Amino acid sequence: MDYSKHISKTSKARNPSAIRALMPYMNCKSMISLGAGQPNPATFPFASMTLTLKTGEKIEIDDELFSRALSYDLTAGQPLLNEWLCELQRIEHNPPVKFDLSIGAGSQDLLTKALEMMINDGDSILVENPTYTGALSFLENLNCDLADIPTDEFGLVPEALERILANWPESNPNGKKDQPRPHCLYTIPSGGNPTGISATLERKQAVYKICSKYDILILEDDPYYFLQYTRDRTPSYFSMDVDARVLRCDSMSKILSSGLRIGWVTGPHALIERINMHTMVTNLQPSGIPQAMTFGLLEKWGHQGFLDHVDRVADFYREKRDEFVECLNHRMKGRAEWVVPNAGMFVWLRLLGGITDSYDLIMTKALKENVLAIPGLAFMPQGNMNNYVRVSFSNVTKANMDEALRRLASVIDKEAAI
Numbered sequence: 001m002d003y004s005k006h007i008s009k010t011s012k013a014r015n016p017s018a019i020r021a022l023m024p025y026m027n028c029k030s031m032i033s034l035g036a037g038q039p040n041p042a043t044f045p046f047a048s049m050t051l052t053l054k055t056g057e058k059i060e061i062d063d064e065l066f067s068r069a070l071s072y073d074l075t076a077g078q079p080l081l082n083e084w085l086c087e088l089q090r091i092e093h094n095p096p097v098k099f100d101l102s103i104g105a106g107s108q109d110l111l112t113k114a115l116e117m118m119i120n121d122g123d124s125i126l127v128e129n130p131t132y133t134g135a136l137s138f139l140e141n142l143n144c145d146l147a148d149i150p151t152d153e154f155g156l157v158p159e160a161l162e163r164i165l166a167n168w169p170e171s172n173p174n175g176k177k178d179q180p181r182p183h184c185l186y187t188i189p190s191g192g193n194p195t196g197i198s199a200t201l202e203r204k205q206a207v208y209k210i211c212s213k214y215d216i217l218i219l220e221d222d223p224y225y226f227l228q229y230t231r232d233r234t235p236s237y238f239s240m241d242v243d244a245r246v247l248r249c250d251s252m253s254k255i256l257s258s259g260l261r262i263g264w265v266t267g268p269h270a271l272i273e274r275i276n277m278h279t280m281v282t283n284l285q286p287s288g289i290p291q292a293m294t295f296g297l298l299e300k301w302g303h304q305g306f307l308d309h310v311d312r313v314a315d316f317y318r319e320k321r322d323e324f325v326e327c328l329n330h331r332m333k334g335r336a337e338w339v340v341p342n343a344g345m346f347v348w349l350r351l352l353g354g355i356t357d358s359y360d361l362i363m364t365k366a367l368k369e370n371v372l373a374i375p376g377l378a379f380m381p382q383g384n385m386n387n388y389v390r391v392s393f394s395n396v397t398k399a400n401m402d403e404a405l406r407r408l409a410s411v412i413d414k415e416a417a418i
């Protein structure tokens with residue numbers, strides 16, 4: 001595939017930092033380095049690292065790994081962790097083409113670098129409606145237009161995607177007739193944020209086919225992939241990527257720890273290389289200590305042990321989902337409509353009772369009643385007023401779920417009565 005039309009001017013203009021380009025040589029045993037300003041680790045106060053798991057098990061981080069973690073290391077991440085994650089991608093997705101992998105400070109780090117790599121000032125990008133507010137905020141800075149595609153309970157609607165691409169520029173929702181056709185689709189295929197919806201395999205296949213036809217890169221942002229509640233996880237776009245047009249973002253945030261800030265991006269070499277160039281000039285590399293912690297644990301568990309953990313986490317959230325749906329049925333029937341999610345941690349409520357704007361209701365009235373939720377406006381690509389609310393059940397007890405929904409119901413009742 002020719003990626004030149006997909007890479008922004010800013011990204012194309014990035015050259016490798018001379019020092020960073022030499023980093024791989026610094027770990028050669030026979031090399032005497034008078035090169036980069038590596039601080040002398042003899043001056044660092046840390047001697048070792050031992051992790052204690054909740055099971056009581058202890059993991060002693062290997063001395064060499066720990067010592068590397070304390071120093072500057074490779075841009076794409078600690079090689080042992082990088083290779084472990086590559087193997088995970090092969091086991092879980094078995095992609096049909098060769099790929100590279102780069103580790104970042106959470107998937108947000110890589111997602112935003114990927115967006116910046118693809119978008120030129122004045123471009124238009126295909127996004128789901130609604131979509132992740134953290135991507136919308138970043139896209140705002142890139143000065144691009146959003147071509148939003150409707151979603152339903154099965155994910156992004158392929159016919160709508162085809163329609164907008166086939167009829168461009170007349171179909172441009174921003175009304176501009178001189179804007180090039182979008183060349184990138186940003187999608188959250190599992191347990192979507194904010195909808196909780198997962199795209200079905202049939203939908204993904206249809207979307208992939210359209211993206212092939214119009215030469216669209218797919219940015220697959222999939223931090224909730226491992227939170228699919230059933231063991232037969234729906235195959236990813238990455239797993240069907242015969243053209244090498246998918247950049248896939250994964251994250252440890254929802255499975256190991258969000259504070260670790262470990263995410264990874266996989267995709268064609270030409271694109272991952274550009275993301276690495278970005279890292280070289282911004283944060284230099286992902287932090288060493290979280291990488292050493294993560295690798296220490298993953299090496300101990302092995303890939304199967306990790307996937308067993310994933311199953312336990314998914315079961316945890318499925319039980320939370322069941323409790324939450326019970327509370328929703330109790331408190332919200334007649335006040336809102338929702339689709340029961342089969343992955344992730346969100347439910348997307350459509351308020352009934354003639355309510356047209358959830359913003360003031362959530363930001364003022366619900367807050368006064370001591371219940372927190374996110375108004376739909378935050379997730380709307382065109383920033384339009386609406387009657388949706390995102391609620392999350394990830395971190396609430398059953399009693400608090402019920403009480404929160406009781407409070408929300410009372411606010412809705414007052415509003416609907418007006």
Ligand code: PMP
Pocket residue numbers: 105106107108109111132134188193221223250251252253258262263
């Ligand atoms: N993408 C989506 C859709 C998310 O919901 C989040 C977390 N809120 C992220 C990316 C970023 O996750 P992290 O950086 O913690 O991996």
